[in-house]
Amino acid sequence: MATIIDIQQEKALQVKNFEFTYAGADAPSIKKLDMPIAKNAITALIGPSGCGKTTLLRSFNRIHDLYPGNKYEGEILFNERNILTSKEDLISLRIKIGMIFQKPTAFPMSIYDNVAYGMRLQGIKNKTELNDRVEKALKDAAIWKEVKDRLKHDANGLSGGQQQRLCIARAIAVEPEVLLFDEPTSALDPISTAGIEELVVELKERVSIIIVTHNMQQAARVSDYTGFMYLGELIELGRTEEMFVTPREKLTEEYITGKFG
Amino acid sequence: MTHTQKRIIINNVIMTLSTLSAVIGMAFLFWILGVLVINGIDALNWNIFSQVGAPPGYEESGLKHALIGQLYIVGVATFAGVPLGIMAGTYLSEYGQKSKLAEIIRDISDIMMSAPSIVIGAFVYAIVVMPMGHFSAWAGSIALSIIMLPIILRTTDDMLQLVPSTLREAAFALGAPKYKVIIQVVYRGAKVGILTGVLLGVARVAGETAPLLFTSFNDNFLNTNMNEPMASLTVTMFNYATSPYEDWQKLGWAAAFILSMFILGLNIIARVFLMKKRIK
Numbered sequence: 001m002a003t004i005i006d007i008q009q010e011k012a013l014q015v016k017n018f019e020f021t022y023a024g025a026d027a028p029s030i031k032k033l034d035m036p037i038a039k040n041a042i043t044a045l046i047g048p049s050g051c052g053k054t055t056l057l058r059s060f061n062r063i064h065d066l067y068p069g070n071k072y073e074g075e076i077l078f079n080e081r082n083i084l085t086s087k088e089d090l091i092s093l094r095i096k097i098g099m100i101f102q103k104p105t106a107f108p109m110s111i112y113d114n115v116a117y118g119m120r121l122q123g124i125k126n127k128t129e130l131n132d133r134v135e136k137a138l139k140d141a142a143i144w145k146e147v148k149d150r151l152k153h154d155a156n157g158l159s160g161g162q163q164q165r166l167c168i169a170r171a172i173a174v175e176p177e178v179l180l181f182d183e184p185t186s187a188l189d190p191i192s193t194a195g196i197e198e199l200v201v202e203l204k205e206r207v208s209i210i211i212v213t214h215n216m217q218q219a220a221r222v223s224d225y226t227g228f229m230y231l232g233e234l235i236e237l238g239r240t241e242e243m244f245v246t247p248r249e250k251l252t253e254e255y256i257t258g259k260f261g
Numbered sequence: 262m263t264h265t266q267k268r269i270i271i272n273n274v275i276m277t278l279s280t281l282s283a284v285i286g287m288a289f290l291f292w293i294l295g296v297l298v299i300n301g302i303d304a305l306n307w308n309i310f311s312q313v314g315a316p317p318g319y320e321e322s323g324l325k326h327a328l329i330g331q332l333y334i335v336g337v338a339t340f341a342g343v344p345l346g347i348m349a350g351t352y353l354s355e356y357g358q359k360s361k362l363a364e365i366i367r368d369i370s371d372i373m374m375s376a377p378s379i380v381i382g383a384f385v386y387a388i389v390v391m392p393m394g395h396f397s398a399w400a401g402s403i404a405l406s407i408i409m410l411p412i413i414l415r416t417t418d419d420m421l422q423l424v425p426s427t428l429r430e431a432a433f434a435l436g437a438p439k440y441k442v443i444i445q446v447v448y449r450g451a452k453v454g455i456l457t458g459v460l461l462g463v464a465r466v467a468g469e470t471a472p473l474l475f476t477s478f479n480d481n482f483l484n485t486n487m488n489e490p491m492a493s494l495t496v497t498m499f500n501y502a503t504s505p506y507e508d509w510q511k512l513g514w515a516a517a518f519i520l521s522m523f524i525l526g527l528n529i530i531a532r533v534f535l536m537k538k539r540i541k
Contacts, residue, residue: 061434063430063433063434066429066430066433091436091437091438092436093436094433094434094435094436095435095436098434098435099430099431099434101427101430101431102427103425103427105425105427105428105430105431107428107431107432107445107446107449107450108446108449108450109449117432117435117437117445118435118436121435121436121437121441122436167431170435171434171435174435174436
């Protein structure tokens with residue numbers, strides 16, 4: 001049985017009895033998982049490769065739906081509503097729950113157009129409003145100074161770390177409530193990584209954050225809560241500072257002390 | 262002889278043989294180009310572009326009818342084949358993906374690509390020319406667009422699949438509907454590749470003779486009515502080159518030269534695009 005601490009504060013998401021099965025797989029990749037996600041906090045998901053942490057993360061914005069045959073069961077409550085139903089409007093769900101990927105995903109267009117992309121999708125055409133919000137998003141993502149003189153340049157000319165911050169700017173420009181980070185620094189150098197981590201911590205003022213990471217130091221540095229997953233199950237969810245010092249589950253302890261993984 | 266010496270000799274022999282083979286292959290290419298250029302440039306004059314065909318012996322005889330006919334037939338074929346090919350390729354890469362139907366279409370398209378073009382000409386003869394009762398430029402364009410279709414379809418499919426799926430996911434994750442993801446992100450990422458495919462497809466059909474022989478047939482005069490038989494560079498070249506008249510044979514050389522330069526040009530442009538893409 002999983003050890004899950006009681007989260008006192010408000011919750012952004014609530015996973016209940018959740019199961020996920022990939023198309024064509026016999027057994028579910030995530031089994032009977034319960035997990036609260038605190039609002040305006042950072043929750044890190046850790047665990048060995050194949051434990052289901054990315055699978056879980058990708059369920060929160062139902063990006064799995066892009067590939068036919070994947071199956072959800074149970075509930076994920078977002079604003080008191082189960083988002084796993086078939087009548088869920090995925091477009092508005094994904095506007096509220098944004099995602100940052102492992103590799104930077106700058107679109108093949110200018111820096112400006114990249115950041116404006118999500119807003120334009122929502123029908124914002126007003127030039128001044130777009131300009132203001134693009135600037136604000138880039139400032140919030142701590143990349144404004146580097147790109148303000150080349151907003152019309154191709155975004156693919158930026159460095160990896162800059163592109164990742166651009167992707168964060170693009171995601172926060174539509175003012176989501178939740179941001180999902182899928183190993184956002186695994187393709188970056190240490191300096192860029194530090195920059196992204198700093199940014200993630202600043203962002204929690206405004207959004208709830210879930211971050212999947214292979215890097216336990218990263219989880220310890222940035223997160224408020226940490227969930228340890230193993231073989232499709234949540235083994236332990238706790239306050240980060242407690243979990244890394246005094247894990248309650250033996251498996252957690254073995255993993256964070258490097259006995260396996 | 263030591264082991265090392267033996268190895269060096271074998272190495273040199275193999276290197277010489279393979280270099281020689283490469284040179285022989287290239288020699289034929291330059292031979293063809295050389296003969297074409299020498300005879301073609303010799304046959305070129307202003308009349309070729311300003312005059313239509315005339316009986317042998319006439320001074321004022323040219324290829325204007327065939328050049329314009331070629332533009333019409335290939336133009337209409339491109340107009341029909343390119344959107345169809347791009348849309349079909351989009352279906353395969355973005356909607357069908359690895360489904361059975363998509364795989365079957367891919368296989369059929371590969372088979373179509375290697376189908377002899379004369380067979381496609383015969384097919385169009387049977388379904389268009391016979392019911393209409395006469396040859397027409399439409400039939401020629403249809404035959405060419407059928408030949409073009411699998412080339413554009415497969416390059417589009419391949420080029421779209423090269424766009425990383427995370428890029429699509431990122432657009433979806435911002436709340437984009439599928440058609441906008443395809444048009445605004447996926448096409449943009451693959452545009453150079455798709456354009457290259459289109460150019461290669463056009464270059465391929467521009468040199469076709471067999472499917473035009475019994476579809477658009479030929480006309481010795483200028484005609485812009487797609488319902489009528491129409492001259493094309495390739496069929497005109499075939500007729501003139503096989504004729505016993507020296508001035509017609511000269512025109513045939515000119516047609517061959519112009520056509521080759523056009524196709525060579527398209528191929529070079531396509532290659533430049535691809536190179537630029539690789540550098541990026």
